[in-house]
Amino acid sequence: MAEKSIQLPELGEGVTEGELVRWLVKPGDKIEADQPVAEMMTDKATVEVPSPVAGVVKELKGKEGDIIEVGQVMFVLETDGAATASASSHTKPAHSEAPAPAEAKAALPSAPAAPTPQSAPAPMAAQTAGGMEVYPPPADAKVLATPATRRLARELGIDINTIKGTGIAGRVTREDVLRSSGAGATAAGAPVYQMPTIPRPSYTGPAGAAEERVPLKGIRKKIAENMQMSKHVIPHFTLMDEANVTALVEMREELKAQAEKLGTKITYLPFVMKALIATVRDFPMFNASIDDAAQEIVYKKYFNIGFAADTPNGLLVPVIKNADQKTILQLSKEILDLSKRAREGKLALDEMKGATITITNIGSVGGTYATPIINHPEVAILGMYKIVDKPVVKKGADGSLELDVIKSMNFTITADHRLIDGAVAANFLKAFISRIENPGVLMLDMM
Amino acid sequence: MAQNFDVVVIGAGPGGYVAAIRAAQHGKKTAVIEREYMGGVCLNVGCIPSKALITAGHFLHRLEHQAPEMGFTVKSLSHDMAQTQKWKQSVCDRMAGGVEQLLKGNGVTMIRGEATFKTAHELTVKTKTGTETVMAKNFILATGSRPIEIPGFAFDEKFVLSSTGALALTEVPKSLIVIGGGYIGLEIGGMYANFGTKVTVVEANKSLLMGLADPECVQVVQRRMKKNGVEFLLEAKAKGWTKSGNGVEVTVEVGGKEQKLKADKVLVTVGRKPNSDQANLKGIGLEIDAKGFVKVNAQRRTNIPHIFAIGDIAGQPMLAHKASHEGVLVADVIAGQNRVYDAKTVPSVIFVEPEIAAAGVTEEEAKAKGYTELKVAKFPFGANGRAVSLMETDGFVKMIADAKTNVLLGVHIVGPEASNLISEAALAIEMGARLEDVALTIHPHPTLGETMMEAAEATLGHAIHIIQRPLAAKSAGGAGARANV
Numbered sequence: 001m002a003e004k005s006i007q008l009p010e011l012g013e014g015v016t017e018g019e020l021v022r023w024l025v026k027p028g029d030k031i032e033a034d035q036p037v038a039e040m041m042t043d044k045a046t047v048e049v050p051s052p053v054a055g056v057v058k059e060l061k062g063k064e065g066d067i068i069e070v071g072q073v074m075f076v077l078e079t080d081g082a083a084t085a086s087a088s089s090h091t092k093p094a095h096s097e098a099p100a101p102a103e104a105k106a107a108l109p110s111a112p113a114a115p116t117p118q119s120a121p122a123p124m125a126a127q128t129a130g131g132m133e134v135y136p137p138p139a140d141a142k143v144l145a146t147p148a149t150r151r152l153a154r155e156l157g158i159d160i161n162t163i164k165g166t167g168i169a170g171r172v173t174r175e176d177v178l179r180s181s182g183a184g185a186t187a188a189g190a191p192v193y194q195m196p197t198i199p200r201p202s203y204t205g206p207a208g209a210a211e212e213r214v215p216l217k218g219i220r221k222k223i224a225e226n227m228q229m230s231k232h233v234i235p236h237f238t239l240m241d242e243a244n245v246t247a248l249v250e251m252r253e254e255l256k257a258q259a260e261k262l263g264t265k266i267t268y269l270p271f272v273m274k275a276l277i278a279t280v281r282d283f284p285m286f287n288a289s290i291d292d293a294a295q296e297i298v299y300k301k302y303f304n305i306g307f308a309a310d311t312p313n314g315l316l317v318p319v320i321k322n323a324d325q326k327t328i329l330q331l332s333k334e335i336l337d338l339s340k341r342a343r344e345g346k347l348a349l350d351e352m353k354g355a356t357i358t359i360t361n362i363g364s365v366g367g368t369y370a371t372p373i374i375n376h377p378e379v380a381i382l383g384m385y386k387i388v389d390k391p392v393v394k395k396g397a398d399g400s401l402e403l404d405v406i407k408s409m410n411f412t413i414t415a416d417h418r419l420i421d422g423a424v425a426a427n428f429l430k431a432f433i434s435r436i437e438n439p440g441v442l443m444l445d446m447m
Numbered sequence: 448m449a450q451n452f453d454v455v456v457i458g459a460g461p462g463g464y465v466a467a468i469r470a471a472q473h474g475k476k477t478a479v480i481e482r483e484y485m486g487g488v489c490l491n492v493g494c495i496p497s498k499a500l501i502t503a504g505h506f507l508h509r510l511e512h513q514a515p516e517m518g519f520t521v522k523s524l525s526h527d528m529a530q531t532q533k534w535k536q537s538v539c540d541r542m543a544g545g546v547e548q549l550l551k552g553n554g555v556t557m558i559r560g561e562a563t564f565k566t567a568h569e570l571t572v573k574t575k576t577g578t579e580t581v582m583a584k585n586f587i588l589a590t591g592s593r594p595i596e597i598p599g600f601a602f603d604e605k606f607v608l609s610s611t612g613a614l615a616l617t618e619v620p621k622s623l624i625v626i627g628g629g630y631i632g633l634e635i636g637g638m639y640a641n642f643g644t645k646v647t648v649v650e651a652n653k654s655l656l657m658g659l660a661d662p663e664c665v666q667v668v669q670r671r672m673k674k675n676g677v678e679f680l681l682e683a684k685a686k687g688w689t690k691s692g693n694g695v696e697v698t699v700e701v702g703g704k705e706q707k708l709k710a711d712k713v714l715v716t717v718g719r720k721p722n723s724d725q726a727n728l729k730g731i732g733l734e735i736d737a738k739g740f741v742k743v744n745a746q747r748r749t750n751i752p753h754i755f756a757i758g759d760i761a762g763q764p765m766l767a768h769k770a771s772h773e774g775v776l777v778a779d780v781i782a783g784q785n786r787v788y789d790a791k792t793v794p795s796v797i798f799v800e801p802e803i804a805a806a807g808v809t810e811e812e813a814k815a816k817g818y819t820e821l822k823v824a825k826f827p828f829g830a831n832g833r834a835v836s837l838m839e840t841d842g843f844v845k846m847i848a849d850a851k852t853n854v855l856l857g858v859h860i861v862g863p864e865a866s867n868l869i870s871e872a873a874l875a876i877e878m879g880a881r882l883e884d885v886a887l888t889i890h891p892h893p894t895l896g897e898t899m900m901e902a903a904e905a906t907l908g909h910a911i912h913i914i915q916r917p918l919a920a921k922s923a924g925g926a927g928a929r930a931n932v
Contacts, residue, residue, distance in 0.1 A: 014533075023890075026477050036556060133745075134744055134745045134746050134748075134787050135742065136746045136787075137745070137787075138788065138789040139789045141791060141816065142816070144854060144879035145879060146877065146878045146879065147877050147878075150789055151786075152785060154785050154786070154789075155784075155785060157785075167853035167880070168852075169853070170852070171879055417809045
């Protein structure tokens with residue numbers, strides 16, 4: 001028999017710690033390899049941590065509610081094998097496969113994966129020399145920096161040619177690189193997004209007031225940071241309009257029964273997704289990111305649609321990958337599945353990553369219009385609202401005016417004004433609404 | 448049955464085998480395909496065998512010319528070239544065997560055969576026993592280069608030799624004509640001159656090693672080779688050859704006039720060309736430039752994103768150590784690391800006598816890069832105790848620095864062990880060292896390495912072991928003053 005200390009493994013990209021939600025085992029339990037031993041809540045999701053080896057639980061280090069850092073010993077097992085110092089459990093293989101040339105860990109959150117043209121599925125051959133560029137570009141021959149410093153800059157996703165060296169003869173030092181990465185003097189670990197200096201005013205309530213204080217942590221803390229960062233970085237503007245969705249409602253009613261036969265419930269969201277993707281194809285700047293560090297606009301040739309989901313833990317945004325390649329039926333199923341698991345806190349981290357544009361469906365709750373916040377590094381978010389019966393004035397065939405009752409639905413498009421001009425957003429919303437009002441047109445965009 | 452790999456490397460030379468080992472270290476299922484020799488040209492018919500023979504030639508030369516002054520009387524000395532070749536082969540076999548061991552030890556699958564792309568994802572490999580299909584997520588092209596033939600001089604390896612043939616002779620030729628005064632021609636020509644061959648070098652340019660070495664370094668070598676009996680015909684064009692007795696008669700045009708040269712053999716070393724016309728590279732749509740190099744980006748990725756190219760086939764300089772560096776780089780890139788080729792210098796070494804080695808830029812190149820004021824100085828090996836005690840006093844270390852910052856830009860060495868000394872210069876340049884950094888590093892005495900420190904001091908204007916202007920006068924002279932030694 002031997003004792004083995006098991007450390008908290010990597011929980012995901014950029015995740016350095018997690019809150020212990022609950023233990024799934026107790027001392028004395030005999031467990032198998034890969035059996036989940038605890039639920040941990042990170043700033044992104046709740047995950048189950050499996051044991052890397054089989055054995056008998058000897059000691060649990062930490063109680064529910066504790067914050068445990070990645071690499072910290074979590075529990076001790078008695079195993080059959082020979083004694084070894086320690087082992088790390090694993091949630092998912094942390095190793096990322098090539099051929100994507102740049103690993104995301106090199107980039108700031110503002111630059112999801114270094115935006116080299118190669119990281120997108122590139123077309124075979126016929127690439128121009130320009131399409132073969134690497135980011136960050138190689139150090140110019142005149143840049144004075146040691147090979148190790150050059151590599152550090154690359155791993156942090158920084159173009160060393162743009163750093164002004166503070167060393168003798170203009171040498172770019174290791175500190176210069178760390179400083180411009182925003183990582184400050186931290187060691188060469190994973191870079192963290194440095195929140196801009198935003199005042200953090202304290203709050204003191206009236207003495208004796210009935211108040212309760214809970215720590216700002218986990219998903220709530222991450223939401224707070226993301227919202228703050230997005231509002232800080234992106235100049236938002238929102239455009240609102242209403243659509244006559246009478247035809248869409250009819251179509252959905254027709255398909256509803258059909259879908260039920262096929263075992264799924266069909267909502268309006270997949271139709272909105274399809275109309276959105278078709279419109280975004282004509283307005284690629286809505287499916288883009290701004291890489292502030294590189295001062296580049298990254299146009300994405302793939303369509304991953306995030307949709308905001310309200311959960312007991314807070315707002316989560318599951319992502320439907322390559323939504324353009326999926327049918328309405330497939331989208332419906334996936335939406336239902338992701339929403340359910342979001343509510344249960346069972347989404348995998350990468351199911352909430354990589355959206356290229358997001359839809360927020362506030363209509364399911366209420367309100368006529370909202371001004372949503374963009375999910376940085378995306379540049380736009382589409383809001384959809386409640387369907388209501390609405391009287392409208394209609395022009396008859398003979399030119400006479402008459403009242404009609406239609407199904408009406410409000411939409412908003414909130415965009416990053418750095419990239420998207422007001423008139424462009426107006427045209428975008430108009431094109432989108434024209435598709436939603438004539439859902440048959442979606443057939444034309446069908447793949 | 449197709450075999451599937453994460454990474455397939457085509458060519459097991461100094462680029463390919465290194466790439467394969469690193470890819471395997473990254474946990475990739477890796478194969479290397481080699482049609483000829485494990486270790487490639489370098490280990491079998493290039494760098495390593497030529498160095499073995501050069502060492503032997505140098506040894507003989509020292510026995511004949513330097514030993515007497517040291518007090519030796521050589522009463523009878525004979526040389527058996529066939530035995531020299533056997534020893535050379537043992538050197539090569541040992542190195543190539545080491546490569547195989549390393550590949551095996553790292554779990555790399557070795558496939559012997561000729562690979563051709565069927566599609567961008569599939570290779571057909573012709574082996575001794577048949578044809579295999581090999582597929583991979585990523586391919587690394589490391590198929591190297593081959594000697595260029597010039598019209599009228601098709602290699603028969605009997606009379607008209609390529610470098611490969613010239614390194615395999617079991618008898619020392621009495622006379623040899625070398626067409627091409629580049630580094631391969633001068634290394635092999637110089638080696639045979641040491642063995643007693645009457646060597647004539649025919650070079651089309653107006654100087655030897657044009658564009659390959661610092662002109663002042665070349666002068667030292669040319670002088671020494673002349674002393675050793677080598678003749679040079681510059682601005683001369685080889686027109687053709689005929690058999691004459693047991694040897695050749697080569698027609699050469701010098702200054703508009705034709706001249707006939709007789710020799711046992713003629714060696715043609717006018718350069719190498721990339722093997723990009725093979726393996727159906729064009730057929731799968733790989734972009735190849737006008738000079739025949741496969742086009743790559745700074746990560747050595749080709750226009751087909753899962754295919755990489757390294758070494759001679761991927762561009763100048765065609766040097767083994769550049770290929771190895773790229774091999775590691777590409778394997779790291781395939782493993783998902785963000786890497787790029789950003790070395791400041793590929794040091795070069797030429798094993799002539801005395802050796803030439805360089806890192807960084809020449810004066811001309813520095814000026815072309817926009818450095819307007821340079822500090823340039825030399826320190827001679829004649830002023831170095833170890834060089835004198837080795838009886839190797841020809842040559843110097845020359846340094847070139849930016850006069851504004853004293854940052855070292857280039858180092859050119861001609862002299863004993865230049866090939867071993869240059870690594871310090873390469874490190875200094877990669878680190879962005881200034882002259883002071885090199886000058887203030889204590890170098891052990893008595894060694895050839897002291898010349899680096901002294902050359903840095905000389906470039907700053909105050910070397911100890913040569914006479915330079917007094918410090919006071921120097922500072923009055925201002926920056927950019929050139930210290931000539």
